[in-house]
Amino acid sequence: MVIQQAITWVTIPFFLVVFLSGIVDVVEYSWVFVLVPLGLLLGTTYALVYYYRFEYGITPDTFDVRSGVFSRRSREIPYGRIQNVDIARGVVQRLLGLAVVSIETAGGGNTEATLRFVSESEANRLQHQIRRRTAEATERRRRRADTDSDAVESGESPLPDDSVAGTPGEESASDPDFERADGTATAESGPQISESDSRTYESRRRRLFDLEARELLLYSFTSFRPAAVAAVLFVFFLATDTILDVLVTIAQPVGGPEDLENGTTGSYGVLTIVSMVNGLVITYLLSVAYTFATYYDFQLGRIDEDFVYERGLLQRYSGSIPVEKVQSVTVTANPVQRLIEYAGLWVETAGYGPDSGSGSQSAVPLADRRRVYAFTENLTGVERPRFHTPPSIARRRYLVRYSLIAAAIVAVAFGTAWATPLERWYLAAVVFLVVPPAAHLRYVNLGYYVGEDHLVVRRGFWRRRTTVIPYYRIQTVSTRRSIFQRRLGLASLVIDTASSRTFYWATPTIYDIDLEDAREANGVGRTRLQSALRERAQSDDVGLSVDFT
Amino acid sequence: MESLHPRIRLLWIAQWAIAVVVLGAIIAVVSRLFVDVPSVALGVIVVAGIAIAAGYAIRLYQAWRFELQSDALYLERGVITFVETAVPFVRVQHVDTQFGPIERLLGLSSVVVYTAGSRNADVRIPGLTPDRARDLQDTLRELAVESEADDAV
Structure with missing residues (x-):
């Protein structure tokens, strides 16, 4: 287990060095020979220090994480506030038997705690431990709310929080697997506990929904991910020349120009249309593949008060959502x-x-x-x-709104025609044809x-x-x-x-x-x-x- | 319905004026270095900017109202888009009083009410006297504690 984690920690400095050398190349080639080993050394040291300085623990009331090399941060997350616990396993991580656990609370736009590189069994153990304790915390709060409302009804003032301080104490006393361990210790002691524990836990799992092959395919083909556009654009910017060559070659049989410099207006037009079709098809296929890989083997189940789901072909996600949240x-x-x-x-x-x-x-x-x-x-x-x-007056409003947008498009076309040799800008007015159906569709939905x-x-x-x-x-x-x-x-x-x-x-x-x-x-x-x-x-x-x- | 302190108009105008002056300075630098912008145009931009700011501030002041209702803090505001918001006391996470440098100069203060929501998650009531702000903060805190819900997120 420790070896596995060490290997993973070495991969990080490796990528760091690849990245560093990429920047260094611009400055001076010979630096690479000095900087790569140096970067490797520094990176490994940092990673090792980070690893040994990273601690997490399950306490009766909170999940604690202490991390940081230069500036230390110790964070305690009360179970009652945890929204969901997710486990992600990438390709490399699955080969190494590792997983990333993320813990979310409602505050802030970020993940509150991310445990990288814990073993899979440890990840599962953590997930259901936290889930169980979250459920307990909810139960406790509900009981307290009951006593509160009883008190209010009987004319007393609401009980302050510390009046139930006895409850958490009992919990910790009756809690057999309370432990506080640093990464290494937990990694070694984790599996034994989870073996017996997770079996009973899994047996309580009730299947709610499995995504069948037919549904997965339908979903992949009928949904579109904007991320695919970004990916295509990114690749295009990375290898503009190569892609342009390919596009020209593809367009040639249907009347495209010989190369980018020589061509008639007609052949350029063909090139544009063919390239656009190419772009759309590639983006769509990418989107289909992405959706397929993301939602492959999707399963939704329920364990006690939580929804649990699993999905993914290459990167496997499993998460839990408390029903209450x-x-x-x-x-x-x-x-x-x-x-x-x-x-x-x-x-x-x-x-x-x-x-x-x-x-x-x-x-x-x-x-x-x-x-x-x-x-x-x-x-x-x-x-x-x-x-x-x-009211139908809203539809009129959309009609006006979309007409204004159409007018803006025509204005842009006119502007372009004025600045460039482009003719017949008024053809852009066809967009007005789209306005009434667009307004109607928005309205009826x-x-x-x-x-x-x-x-x-x-x-x-x-x-x-x-x-x-x-x-x-x-x-x-x-x-x-x-x-x-x-x-x-x-x-x-x-x-x-x-x-x-x-x-x-x-x-x-x-x-x-x-x-x-x-x-x-x-x-x-x-x-x-x-x-x-x-x-x-x-x-x-x-x-x-x-x-x- | 309670309206804001009249001096808030000065604050809003001052904030706008600072922005307009900064914009003017940028234009001045551009005209010195690259394109020649006539100083008349510059003057017109600055004066027009401040005039719009003044008009906007006066309208906004007229529109701004707030009230503590039985179950919620109720606010009305907005010039271009008029917004009526109700913040139920149960949903108040915490309440701040704040004042910036200009607010301090004018002897004003704001109360900021935070909810767990995603949009309008923090509601700001500007233009209160410091006493009123503290008062409002205390009242809101008491009301929030009184009506605490058990389904905290």
Whole structure:
């Protein structure tokens, strides 16, 4: 085990040196011979010191990490605050039997603790230890909330936190596998404990959803990842000349120019079109391959109060999401998926997940739409929504908005024609043809439903998202009216939850409804938040029901 | 509904004015080094910038209102986009009072309310007298503690 870890630590300085020598090359070649061994030495030393100075431990109440070579940081994460625990295994790591464990809490945009290079069995052990303790902490808090509400009812003041100090003490006394170990010790003692422990743990696992081959293929082919565009562009910038040559060669049989310098306007046009088609096809195939590799062998299960999932072909991810931490649930479908009546299901937590850089996790990548709806209803207990649509004046608003965008495009075309020999700029006016359907599609995909315990918001054409927000998860509600909306008597309602979304997935918003309706929904959200919180304080019920399938 | 202290207009104008003057300085440097920008144009940009700032600040001051309601802190603000926000007391994570250098000069202070949300996660009420700010901070803290929920994220 130690040898394995040492090997991994050597690979880091190796890559560091490769990188360093890349920079050094620019300056002076001969430096490399001095700097590479030096870098290797320094890197190895640093890595070894970092390794020996890295400690983590499971205590009764917190998960502790102490790390750092020059500046030391010791961090204690209370179990009750942990959102999800993820394990990632890359290709090299899988060969070496290692894994990376990440622990997320709601605070900050970063992973709170990352344990690199722990053995796989240790990673699994950590994951379910933390999961168990998180569940215990939740249980404890619920019990305390009970005593609190009893106290309030009997007219006493709420108990301060330290009144339950006895509980954690009991925990530590009755806790057989409390230990505090540095990396080496844990790595050696880990497997024995996890062997027996994980077997009983795994046996409690209940299967909820497995992504079948057919669904995986459908998902790969019907979804598109923007990351693929970035990857293609990156490669293009790295090897511009080679790629241009290839593109010219491909375009030649269909009437492309001999080379980039000599060609007629027509042949350049052919080259452009052929290259664009090439680019699109390659990007799409890359996206398909990426999705396939990411969601290969996706499994979702449930162990006690946690959702656990596993996925990945080359890099294997496994994660756990406490059911209690789920903030909202979103059903997504793009136009193609809607056509074949399929949809995906995502759950949002306040953490920071491994993909999309936000707290949303794919619970069901793609499945039959009816099945996904059934999942959603079981998971949240939401009744089938009867959507209200915004007033049709909203459609007029989109018509105006998209017309302005189209006008801007035409203006740009005109500007280009003015500065370059490009002719017939007015042909750009065809974009106006797209405006009415675009406005209509945006409008018909908008919808909202103010339910008994949930608010359901639907929006988006290219990636239609239907988000189910339980009232008790609302953080703030805002009614927004821009100057244009004020003229039309419209308003947008922004419902903020603790799920940390990035720019990629905006906060759930009900767009362009009548001001009266917006105010009413706002009021309903606020009052139901209060009543739902009161109900929750009285009953032991976790907000989300237990059955998923 | 409570409105802000009238001096907040001065603060906003001052902040804008600083930005406009910095912009003017950059333009001046550019005109010295590269392209010649007539000094009249420079003057017009600066004056227009400050005039817009003044108008904006006055409108914003008129629009800004806040209130402690039974269950939530309620705010209204915005010139171009008018926003009404309700921050339920249960959701308040912590409350800060802050004041920057210009605010200190003008004898003003802000209260910042943090929630666990993703957007509007921190709500700032500017333009309060230091006493009022401390007062509001205490009230909000008490209300937040009183209505503590058990489903902390």
